[in-house]
Structures are given as structure tokens and as C-alpha cells.
Amino acid sequence: MTADVPHQATTSRATDRPGDTSPFALGLLLRQAHWRAAAVMTEALRPLGIELRHFAVLIVLMDRGPTVQRDLAAATGSDKAGVMRVVDDLERKGLAVRKTIPGDRRVRVVEITPQGVELFDAAHVAAEPPAERLVAGLEPDEAERLKELLTRIAYPAGGEA
Amino acid sequence: MTADVPHQATTSRATDRPGDTSPFALGLLLRQAHWRAAAVMTEALRPLGIELRHFAVLIVLMDRGPTVQRDLAAATGSDKAGVMRVVDDLERKGLAVRKTIPGDRRVRVVEITPQGVELFDAAHVAAEPPAERLVAGLEPDEAERLKELLTRIAYPAGGEA
DNA sequence: ATTTCAACTGAGACCGTATCGGGTGAAATG
DNA sequence: CATTTCACCCGATACGGTCTCAGTTGAAAT
Numbered sequence: 001m002t003a004d005v006p007h008q009a010t011t012s013r014a015t016d017r018p019g020d021t022s023p024f025a026l027g028l029l030l031r032q033a034h035w036r037a038a039a040v041m042t043e044a045l046r047p048l049g050i051e052l053r054h055f056a057v058l059i060v061l062m063d064r065g066p067t068v069q070r071d072l073a074a075a076t077g078s079d080k081a082g083v084m085r086v087v088d089d090l091e092r093k094g095l096a097v098r099k100t101i102p103g104d105r106r107v108r109v110v111e112i113t114p115q116g117v118e119l120f121d122a123a124h125v126a127a128e129p130p131a132e133r134l135v136a137g138l139e140p141d142e143a144e145r146l147k148e149l150l151t152r153i154a155y156p157a158g159g160e161a
Numbered sequence: 162m163t164a165d166v167p168h169q170a171t172t173s174r175a176t177d178r179p180g181d182t183s184p185f186a187l188g189l190l191l192r193q194a195h196w197r198a199a200a201v202m203t204e205a206l207r208p209l210g211i212e213l214r215h216f217a218v219l220i221v222l223m224d225r226g227p228t229v230q231r232d233l234a235a236a237t238g239s240d241k242a243g244v245m246r247v248v249d250d251l252e253r254k255g256l257a258v259r260k261t262i263p264g265d266r267r268v269r270v271v272e273i274t275p276q277g278v279e280l281f282d283a284a285h286v287a288a289e290p291p292a293e294r295l296v297a298g299l300e301p302d303e304a305e306r307l308k309e310l311l312t313r314i315a316y317p318a319g320g321e322a
Numbered sequence: 323a324t325t326t327c328a329a330c331t332g333a334g335a336c337c338g339t340a341t342c343g344g345g346t347g348a349a350a351t352g
Numbered sequence: 353c354a355t356t357t358c359a360c361c362c363g364a365t366a367c368g369g370t371c372t373c374a375g376t377t378g379a380a381a382t
Binding site: 323324325326327328329330331332333334335336337338339340341342343344345346347348349350351352 | 358367369382
């Protein structure tokens, strides 16, 4: 008698569809949009023989230079064991190397190799067309605005306030 | 000699940080923003004893009413096996039930129970404060605009054109 | 010597894929 | 027209790979 037909009355409930005003709407939208973006990027990376998690590490290495594995784990948000395996892969492919630093034998600094930089640049070239298709429905200034708004969601002012 | 310091010159490379113009920037931003949203929502749902994937199914059940498992898989984006396990959980908790429909003995429609509806509404109440904190840095009209732009990324006009 | 912090390892949970056992409808066959 | 056969579909299960987490080892600092 109560739950029988799709009752969409009362207040406002999540529907996983456009035009939703429930508190879950933004999260669902982000999920769907991220899913699309991830699919596009994974596809762009596939011909190069790496996956997103590998590329995420390369990004950090390019951004920060030689980095300790523990920091890589923090920066990529993944587990330290996971980082280890990713670095294993990168090392096997000659895209990065582990180095021991002189005064400290327990740390291993991960460093990108010239081939790694090469692949990194190649990835950017390969990713541009798909990335443009992703924002095909938006005007250039709209895409900029979207990124600006997302930045404020992703990195709240003051760290976490 | 080549790759030694964080060289951030040449064109424009992904940095996993605000103000990035590389083709990967939008994807990285979406990832980070989605991560935040998912963390917030998972946290809001925890006291109720369910996770996001369970709630995703409940959303579909509320939106569409009794639904075949195959359609649930398609609607939530996950695969059949995953849906099965989630429905197992929901059934065990009394939030949903599997029913055989008269004319077709192979299909099992999943239906939300009154308790399921109860929890669904409770989730909305619990989720509102965290959801507002998520967009705390944005003006109300900015949040609306963000959702609108995200919708156009997540659901491209014409299905996929 | 003890504490601390790095990388690593192995056990367990988790997820997606492949496969199985029905069930249905329709076409083929007499 | 009745019956058999066949291709497909659904839900369920079994399996394999992946990721996660607690614990181990070894090095440095106090």
C-alpha cells in the first residue's frame, strides 16, 4: 500500500538524473562526469601501455621532481603498497628509477627517466583530442568556469575549513 | 642531465593542482572533487549502516519502482554480479525484496520495502548538512551553475554525439 | 639499547569476468 | 497442428586478478 509505485512526491529525492535538487545530486553528477572523463583518459593512455594510476605517479614526478615513495602515496591518494607496485611497473618499463640517496639508506627516491618524460609528453599529445571531445558541449569560457568552480570544491579555501 | 629538477616549462603539463591548463586538468579536478563528495556522502550514510553502492540501488528503486536486476546493473553502472551482492545485502537488512513475477520465472524484480523507504528518507535528512558543507565555498547560484555545467559533461546532448 | 621511520611482504577482502543451470520464445520438423 | 530443437536471456555461482591492511625487516636517530 505504501511502496508500490514510483512515488515522487513528498520533498525532493535523488533520482540520478539531471535536474535533481536532493542533497545527493551534486555527488551523483560528479560521479557520472568523472566516470566519463576517466573513460576518455584511460582510452587515450592505452596505446602508450600505461594506466591512469601509472600516469598519476608520473604527474607527481614531473611536478615535484624526485620523490620519496611515501610522499607519492600521499600525493596520489592511494595506498603505499599500491605505489610500490606502480613504481615496479614504471621501473620495469624504464620510465622511472629508484635511487638510494647518499646519507640515508632506507629511503628510495623515485625519479623519472628521459623515456618517462618522453612518454609523458606523448600522453599529452594523445590526450588533447579526447579532452576536447569531453568539453565539446561547452563554450570555451564555460569550460574555464567549470574548472574554476570544481577547483573550489576540490580544494576548499584554507585547506579544509 | 635532462630530467633532474622539476622542469615546468615547454608547453603545459598536468600538475594535479589548481590552475592547470593541460588536457588532463579537468579529469584530475573531477577526480578530486568526486573523491571529496564521495567521502562526505559515505560518512553521512555510515550511521545508517549502508554504503554508497547500496544507496545507489535504493535511488533507482525509488525512482523507477520495482526493477529487474539487469536494469539495476545498467542504471547503476556496475555489473550484474555486483548488483547481486548489493541486493543480497539489502535483502538481508530488510530494505528490499526479490520477487518472482507471474508470467516469467527467470526474472526477479527487486522492490523496496517500507523500511527501505524509511531509511531512504532518513538518508536525505542526514545528508543535507554535509552536502551544504561541500558547497560552502560557493554562492547558491554558483552551485546551481556548477550542477548545470556538470550535467552537460555527464549527459552529453543527443546521448553521445 | 630503544625508539622511530622507511620500504617491503603476505594474508585477506574486494571486484570484475567467465561459466553454469535453468527458462522462454520462435523456428523447424513431422 | 503438436512437438522438438535451438538460440538467446536471465539470475546465480565459481574463479582469478587486484587492491588493502596488518605485520616484518632493516636503517637511522636519540
